[in-house]
Amino acid sequence: MPEGHILHRLARLHHDWYAGAPVRVSSPQGRFADGAAAVSGRVLTHADAWGKHLFHHYEGALTVHVHLGIYGAFTDSELPLGEPTGQVRMRMIGSGHGSDLRGPAACEVLTEGEVDTIEARLGPDPLRADADPEQAWARVSRSRSPIGGLLMDQSVIAGVGNVYRAEVLFRHGIHPERPGKNLSRAEFDAIWVDLVELMHVGMERGRMHVVRPEHDHGAPAYAKDRPRTYVYRRTGEPCRVCGTPVLHKVMGARNLFWCPVCQPT
Structure with missing residues (x-):
């Protein structure tokens, strides 16, 4: 999607x-x-x-x-x-x-x-100038639901899908099953700022660029003509940072990917 x-x-x-x-x-x-x-x-x-x-x-x-x-x-x-x-x-x-x-x-x-x-009924959109991240933080900070599910909930943050969900959590070392209420305000703010930047890059280039330059090498992307990802659609492949095999599960009927070492519980 x-x-x-x-x-x-x-x-x-x-x-x-x-x-x-x-x-x-x-x-x-x-x-x-x-x-x-x-x-x-x-x-x-x-x-x-x-x-x-x-x-x-x-x-x-x-x-x-x-x-x-x-x-x-x-x-x-x-x-x-x-x-x-x-x-x-x-x-x-x-x-x-x-x-x-x-x-x-x-x-x-x-x-x-x-x-x-x-x-x-939509949450704040990181690509809109009028977005208020306080609305999203209010929902996340009170929720026992996993952050991996909250990021996909369009009433919490609008526009985030499976790729941005997996990749932004990896970039910040956050396990997708951590309850929203267990995130610190600093962690949430860092996620929001990163989403704003990454999604603006995606809008300008028409492609999701989520891998930092120092990690953008080695194994090819999951599909032809797509930029590399850290964990998205890389089940069993070595993490680009630590080499640990990437894990996969289904959360909320959507595929979820993460590194168990870079994103500890």
């Missing part, structure tokens, strides 16, 4: 391409036909993101809300787009660019109040 930096990157791209002018919106697949008709021809005022949610705000107080889920993806390019291929849920056409959306978990038109309802 795309993590928050991808949605912010899309929001910035779509704002640059479409904001301030009418956008033609259609649904070649047909599943978003009514929603597309409601906003097609309206001026897109701005695009933004909160966590893993993308919002296209149109004049008339209507917003297209997109959650990519596991399979969703945009294809963005200069015009002309050509005939739609595959199951295109939404097609956007501006003055010089176009975007096709396929396979999202959500693609819907919302009112301002409905957007507010979604945002109200």
